[in-house]
Structures are given as C-alpha cells and as structure tokens.
Amino acid sequence: MIFVLIFLTSLSSWAFPELVRYGYPNCTACHVSPSGGGLLNLYGRELSKEVLSTWGAKGEQYFAYGLVKTPQNVNLQGYVRLLQLHRETPSVEEARTIWMQADLEGSYKYKNVTAVGMFGRQEKNVNGEKVVQPISRRHYLMWNATDSTTIRAGKFGRYFGLNTPYHTSFVYRDLGFGNETETYNAEVSYLKNNFTFFYTAIIGTLKDKTSYATEKGHTASLQYAFLKSQKVGATYYKGKDENQKRDIYGPWFILNYDRNLFLMSELFLQNKLNDQSHVRSKGYVTTNRLNYQVHKGIIPFLTFEASQLDWTSDATKRQSYGTGLQFFPRPHIELMATYQKDRYYVDNGYFADLYWFMLNYYL
Amino acid sequence: MALLNFILFVTFSSTLYAQKLDLSTGAKVEFDAVGKPAMINIKGTGSKATGILDFKDQNATGEFIVNLKDFSTDMDMRDEHMKEKYLEVQKPGFDKAILKISHKMESLLPQNGLWSPQNLKGTLTLHGVTKEIPLNPKLNIKDGTAKGAVNFKIKLKEFNIEIPEFAGITVADEVTANVLIDTKVQP
Numbered sequence: 001m002i003f004v005l006i007f008l009t010s011l012s013s014w015a016f017p018e019l020v021r022y023g024y025p026n027c028t029a030c031h032v033s034p035s036g037g038g039l040l041n042l043y044g045r046e047l048s049k050e051v052l053s054t055w056g057a058k059g060e061q062y063f064a065y066g067l068v069k070t071p072q073n074v075n076l077q078g079y080v081r082l083l084q085l086h087r088e089t090p091s092v093e094e095a096r097t098i099w100m101q102a103d104l105e106g107s108y109k110y111k112n113v114t115a116v117g118m119f120g121r122q123e124k125n126v127n128g129e130k131v132v133q134p135i136s137r138r139h140y141l142m143w144n145a146t147d148s149t150t151i152r153a154g155k156f157g158r159y160f161g162l163n164t165p166y167h168t169s170f171v172y173r174d175l176g177f178g179n180e181t182e183t184y185n186a187e188v189s190y191l192k193n194n195f196t197f198f199y200t201a202i203i204g205t206l207k208d209k210t211s212y213a214t215e216k217g218h219t220a221s222l223q224y225a226f227l228k229s230q231k232v233g234a235t236y237y238k239g240k241d242e243n244q245k246r247d248i249y250g251p252w253f254i255l256n257y258d259r260n261l262f263l264m265s266e267l268f269l270q271n272k273l274n275d276q277s278h279v280r281s282k283g284y285v286t287t288n289r290l291n292y293q294v295h296k297g298i299i300p301f302l303t304f305e306a307s308q309l310d311w312t313s314d315a316t317k318r319q320s321y322g323t324g325l326q327f328f329p330r331p332h333i334e335l336m337a338t339y340q341k342d343r344y345y346v347d348n349g350y351f352a353d354l355y356w357f358m359l360n361y362y363l
Numbered sequence: 364m365a366l367l368n369f370i371l372f373v374t375f376s377s378t379l380y381a382q383k384l385d386l387s388t389g390a391k392v393e394f395d396a397v398g399k400p401a402m403i404n405i406k407g408t409g410s411k412a413t414g415i416l417d418f419k420d421q422n423a424t425g426e427f428i429v430n431l432k433d434f435s436t437d438m439d440m441r442d443e444h445m446k447e448k449y450l451e452v453q454k455p456g457f458d459k460a461i462l463k464i465s466h467k468m469e470s471l472l473p474q475n476g477l478w479s480p481q482n483l484k485g486t487l488t489l490h491g492v493t494k495e496i497p498l499n500p501k502l503n504i505k506d507g508t509a510k511g512a513v514n515f516k517i518k519l520k521e522f523n524i525e526i527p528e529f530a531g532i533t534v535a536d537e538v539t540a541n542v543l544i545d546t547k548v549q550p
Binding site for chain 2: 022023024025026027028029041042043045046047050051058144147148191193194225228229
C-alpha cells in the first residue's frame with residue numbers, strides 16, 4: 001500500500017527540460033508556468049507536434065484538436081493519466097491499475113497579469129480506505145513585471161532541481177518533492193540571456209488537506225545554458241516543519257550530443273536535524289538517466305539511481321538500475337514503460353523488481 | 364625594355380595575385396535568432412549561398428545568392444509564418460537575399476593560416492532593401508582549402524522586416540547569419 005501511495009504522490013504533470021537540446025533552455029517556451037509543467041502555451045503545443053511526436057497532422061496539436069477555438073489570451077488543457085504497475089519483492093507481489101489524474105486547467109491573461117487555475121480529482125488513502133476528493137493542484141496569479149522578471153503567488157510546485165516529471169525518481173521520491181506536494185508560495189524568476197534564477201518563499205499548505213507537503217522554507221535555483229543546447233544548474237533548499245529542519249543542495253545538468261544522445265543527472269546532499277531527538281543525519285541522493293532518441297518521439301533510456309540519506313545507517317541505502325522506453329506517438333499522448341531492479345540494504349538486504357507502464361493523455 | 368618589364372609585371376601580378384573561392388556548388392547558410400521572453404534559440408538551416416569570391420589586384424569581389432525559401436527552423440508553422448508573413452517570399456525578388464562584396468583588401472588569402480580581415484564589408488539586398496553591412500570572415504587556409512565561416516548581423520527593422528511574433532514568442536531584432544565555407548582556393 002505504501003508503494004501505491006508513492007506512485008499516487010509521485011507522478012507530476014508534463015514538463016520536459018531535456019528540450020534544451022533543441023535550443024529551449026527555459027520552461028516558458030512551452031508552459032504558462034515559469035517553472036514548467038502542466039498548461040501548455042501555444043508555442044508548447046506547436047513543439048509537441050514538431051519536436052516531441054513521431055507523427056502528427058496539421059492542427060492536431062491544439063486544444064481539443066482545434067475543434068474548440070479559444071481567444072489568444074486563454075489557454076485550456078485537460079489531463080488523464082493511467083498507470084499499470086507490477087512489483088515483486090521476496091515477500092510481496094503486487095499488481096495494480098491506477099487512474100492517476102483527471103484534471104482541467106486554464107489560464108487567462110490580461111495585459112501582464114495571468115490567472116491560472118486547475119481543478120480535478122485526487123485519490124487518497126485514508127486509514128486503509130480509498131478516498132476520492134476534489135483537488136486544485138495549482139492556482140496562482142502571475143505578473144510579468146518585465147521581459148526578464150516574473151512574480152507569482154499562489155499554490156504551485158516548488159522549483160527544485162531539474163524539475164522533471166519523473167517523480168518516481170529517487171531524487172524526488174526520497175526528498176519529498178512530487179505531485180501533490182504543492183504549497184502556497186511567492187516566487188520571483190529572473191531570466192537574462194543564458195541565465196535563469198528562481199527564488200521561492202514557501203509559505204506552507206495553509207491547511208490544504210490535499211497536499212502531502214509539510215514544510216515551509218525557501219528554495220533558490222540558478223541555471224546556465226551554454227552552447228545553445230546544454231544546461232547546468234544548482235539548487236539550494238531550506239525547509240522546516242514541526243519535526244525537522246533540513247538543508248538540501250546540489251548540482252544538476254542536461255548534456256547532449258547531437259540532440260539524440262542526452263544525459264540528465266541530479267545529485268543532492270541533505271543535512272537534516274530532527275527537532276525531537278536532536279539527531280542529525282546527512283546523506284545524498286542521485287538520479288541519472290541516459291537517453292537515446294532512435295527516431296523522433298521514440299526514446300529508450302537507462303537509469304541509475306542511488307541514495308543514502310544517513311551516512312551512519314546502511315538501512316537508508318538504496319540503489320536502482322533500470323531501463324525503459326518513452327514514446328510520443330502523436331501530440332497529446334505519452335507512453336512510458338520501465339523496468340527497475342531496486343536493491344535495498346535494510347533487513348539484511350533484498351532486491352525488488354518493478355515494472356510499470358504509464359499512459360499520459362492531455363487534451 | 365620598359366615595355367617588356369611592364370608586360371612581365373602585369374602577367375606576373377595577375378597570375379600570382381588572383382585567387383578565388385568558388386561557392387558555385389553552394390555553401391551552407393544558417394541563421395541564429397533569439398526568441399523572447401523564453402530566450403529560445405531559433406536556428407534556421409537548409410539554404411545555400413552560391414557565387415564566386417574573386418581576389419584580384421588587392422580587390423575582393425563577388426556576388427552570392429541565398430534562396431530564402433529553402434530555410435527551415437524545424438517547425439512547419441513557424442517556417443510558414445517566417446517566409447510568408449515576415450520575409451514575404453511570395454513577392455517578386457523577395458525570395459532571395461543577395462550579398463555583394465567589392466572591397467579593397469590589405470592582404471590576400473595566405474598560403475596557410477587564418478584569414479580574418481577586420482574591415483570587410485558587403486552590400487546585402489534583403490526584403491527589397493539594400494544596405495551595407497560589416498562581414499566577419501574567419502577562414503583557415505590549409506593545403507589549398509579554405510574552411511570556416513563568414514558571419515554577419517542583420518537588424519530586421521533596417522530591412523523593413525516586421526519583428527516576427529509566433530505563438531507568444533517575439534524574435535529579437537538582431538539575427539546572426541553564418542555562411543559555412545569549405546572549398547578549394549583556386550588560382
């Protein structure tokens with residue numbers, strides 16, 4: 001059940017920072033949100049056909065396949081996500097089909113101010129019972145103060161690391177950043193030439209029961225794009241809740257050769273202090289994915305991940321080796337299948353096999 | 364005797380100081396533009412420059428033609444807008460850019476080494492407007508082959524080209540063009 005919960009809370013909405021390899025270093029090329037993910041702007045929809053998808057017909061990339069026209073200052077998008085997973089450990093064998101997401105999101109822009117709202121359903125496990133409840137994963141106001149500076153406030157995800165949608169990865173899973181961990185924030189982003197800077201003040205969940213996040217704090221990220229298609233960056237995060245305070249910091253990058261071969265890596269160090277026990281734990285987590293696009297929209301990959309969030313305890317040590325295939329057949333559709341071999345060091349150590357298949361559809 | 368000397372001088376100088384870069388089979392032409400506010404890099408490829416650059420009597424002369432219809436930026440809709448709405452290639456004469464060079468040179472191409480004169484200028488005809496622009500060549504000459512690029516900046520407004528906007532992205536006024544050269548230096 002814990003395993004299912006991880007998936008329920010860990011897959012985020014579409015965002016593909018690896019598109020830097022086509023000369024798109026910033027999320028705002030495709031998304032309404034400065035930190036990416038979710039609602040696509042018109043340019044993002046064009047790219048979904050021209051750059052991401054194997055096939056695509058004229059006009060297919062637009063909202064509702066172009067059957068519904070929206071004014072230029074309005075963006076709409078619907079999301080449906082289905083997950084089939086299978087996991088085997090020495091003591092557990094589990095297979096599940098999960099409806100992950102069914103949401104609608106929209107934005108309205110007036111002059112330099114944009115309002116964004118999202119509404120959908122959330123499946124939660126409460127005392128062993130599946131509970132379905134309404135959720136708004138995002139709602140915020142955004143002000144494009146200048147060409148370079150954007151300020152926004154409201155509920156949205158904290159900008160952290162590469163900010164990929166692959167939140168089953170160790171980096172996001174182990175550090176507590178994933179879907180449905182959105183918080184109320186105030187954020188400023190500054191974009192100049194090849195540099196982008198994000199600072200987010202995390203106000204907390206404001207008693208929003210749909211969020212799994214618990215912390216308040218700050219996060220700052222600086223990224224630098226070079227040679228028109230490569231990107232490096234670093235993130236610092238400071239968080240605090242009733243039980244602990246922690247600092248997380250580390251570098252990340254996306255490097256590619258000739259667009260098709262690309263490596264995405266993140267490495268973070270965490271320094272955590274438990275306020276109750278006054279025990280301090282230090283450790284690391286890393287996620288690495290090597291991809292090769294064999295044909296437009298068809299991307300096999302290899303993954304290597306490792307974490308040990310307490311140097312003094314082998315029980316916190318984990319490693320994972322995996323392979324998979326990501327396929328974007330047409331605009332609106334992403335298919336992803338992965339196999340992972342996870343090695344745990346707790347309880348004298350054991351291996352787990354994890355297979356999952358995901359269908360991601362947006363309107 | 365003076366007449367003989369003169370004939371020898373003319374013959375000698377015209378053979379010794381005449382060189383040319385023949386791009387009649389075409390040199391690749393690319394352009395780089397920046398789209399704001401997301402600072403995206405837009406690269407145009409697929410077109411060629413054809414022509415011959417003559418070096419004679421310390422003058423560099425040549426005329427190069429670039430077919431604008433051949434450019435692609437890897438996005439069909441953007442290409443359509445670029446060509447039809449902004450470059451207006453459907454209008455007579457607007458489908459080509461013509462770069463003319465007629466310039467007094469301080470030095471000709473070296474036998475071997477870098478050729479990168481600071482003051483080379485050309486006359487660019489684009490979108491119905493003709494304007495002098497500075498050129499920045501960097502050619503490595505080795506074993507009779509010239510390899511490198513000539514780049515130059517184009518300010519769109521100076522050529523009466525409306526600043527392109529596409530799907531919320533506005534292109535910066537200055538675009539960099541690169542002519543990629545890899546050809547034999549001919550006598």
